[in-house]
Amino acid sequence: MHYRKLGDSDLEVSEIALGSWLTYGVGVAKEQARNCLRQAFDSGINLIDTANVYGRGAAESVLGELLREFSREDYVLATKVYFPMSATDRGLSAAQISLQLDGSLARLGTEYVDLYQCHRYDHETPLEETMAALTQAVDAGKVRYIGFSEWPAEKISAALAMSGVAKFVSSQPHYSMLGRWPEAEVIPVCRENGISQIVFSPLEQGVLTGKYKPGQPPPRGSRGSDDASNQFMGDWLKNEVLQAVQTLRTLADEAGLTMAQMALAWVLQNDNVAATIIGASRPGQIVENAAASGVRLDVATMAAIDKNLRKVIHR
Numbered sequence: 001m002h003y004r005k006l007g008d009s010d011l012e013v014s015e016i017a018l019g020s021w022l023t024y025g026v027g028v029a030k031e032q033a034r035n036c037l038r039q040a041f042d043s044g045i046n047l048i049d050t051a052n053v054y055g056r057g058a059a060e061s062v063l064g065e066l067l068r069e070f071s072r073e074d075y076v077l078a079t080k081v082y083f084p085m086s087a088t089d090r091g092l093s094a095a096q097i098s099l100q101l102d103g104s105l106a107r108l109g110t111e112y113v114d115l116y117q118c119h120r121y122d123h124e125t126p127l128e129e130t131m132a133a134l135t136q137a138v139d140a141g142k143v144r145y146i147g148f149s150e151w152p153a154e155k156i157s158a159a160l161a162m163s164g165v166a167k168f169v170s171s172q173p174h175y176s177m178l179g180r181w182p183e184a185e186v187i188p189v190c191r192e193n194g195i196s197q198i199v200f201s202p203l204e205q206g207v208l209t210g211k212y213k214p215g216q217p218p219p220r221g222s223r224g225s226d227d228a229s230n231q232f233m234g235d236w237l238k239n240e241v242l243q244a245v246q247t248l249r250t251l252a253d254e255a256g257l258t259m260a261q262m263a264l265a266w267v268l269q270n271d272n273v274a275a276t277i278i279g280a281s282r283p284g285q286i287v288e289n290a291a292a293s294g295v296r297l298d299v300a301t302m303a304a305i306d307k308n309l310r311k312v313i314h315r
Contacts, residue, residue: 001015001293002293003046004196006076006198006275007145007195008167008195009145011114011115013046013198013275015268016043016290016292017045017047017078017275017277017278018040019278020054020062023059023280024058024059025054025059030066032282034066035282036285037063037066039280041074041075043286043287045286046076048077048078050077050079050108053080060108061107064107067109077115078116078198079116080116080118080149081096081100081101081119083120085103091122091125092121092122093122093125093133094132094136097137098133105142111142112141113144115147115170116137116143117146117147117170117172121150121155127159131162131165138166146170148168148170150174151186153188153189156168156171160193169196171190171196171197171198172197172198172199172277173186173197173199175273176199176202176203177248178204178309179313179314182197190272196273198273198275198276199275199276202277202278203260207236207245208259213242213246214239214242240311244309244312247308248309261291262297262301262305264276264278265297266305268293269302
């Protein structure tokens with residue numbers, strides 16, 4: 001496992017991070033989650049990412065229980081705040097940040113999180129209030145560093161321009177071979193200001209593994225076959241996308257990689273990316289994905305990926 005510095009922080013994070021969206025506390029049994037977590041540590045993964053909203057606290061609770069067998073100094077723990085936890089609890093107001101942070105810490109069984117991330121931008125709360133509340137959390141020792149997910153570039157810049165507040169060190173964007181939206185504005189702003197990317201959905205929920213075949217129904221038991229889980233897969237299951245993805249198989253074979261490894265390695269070629277998040281329900285998935293760390297894709301392979309996907313890339 002290779003490690004990278006997270007923005008302007010003193011955190012060194014593994015290039016592959018373990019996430020918990022739609023898995024731990026929700027669709028994956030506790031013993032499976034335990035085995036995955038153990039394999040993650042065995043593979044050198046030290047960044048564990050979750051959010052209060054995952055299972056409405058269930059993911060944090062399971063992780064809090066399972067992480068007890070590991071030393072707190074051995075991992076970097078990241079969680080998030082913004083999405084509804086009840087009919088009235090949501091957003092990034094000072095009151096909500098205080099309430100939700102304390103709830104997350106209790107569920108995670110820890111006195112602090114290494115990284116506290118704003119899960120989205122809150123247009124209903126003044127940015128000054130949000131940043132002051134995050135700064136108070138840092139000053140209180142409950143949070144070491146702060147980050148954000150899917151914020152508009154102009155809001156990132158506005159937060160960075162404020163004086164007397166904690167500085168963001170991370171951005172968590174949706175980024176992959178197929179979805180390249182952050183490249184236009186977010187990554188340039190972050191690169192100039194000491195903010196690293198922690199990427200989510202680098203495999204587009206399994207599409208870039210090649211397991212979904214054009215003209216065929218999604219494999220039984222896959223996320224694509226589950227209407228409760230595939231609502232965010234959208235256009236990626238269209239035949240033209242799946243056909244283009246299948247053309248990557250030869251490139252992966254030539255590089256000595258699985259399609260999943262190549263997709264993860266592609267994200268990590270960007271020097272502003274500190275880590276890419278994977279989800280796993282089986283330890284074997286972690287072993288395969290962790291092997292993407294440290295892989296360098298040559299210029300010809302990168303060019304071929306762009307050529308093969310050119311008609312289906314979203315920017």
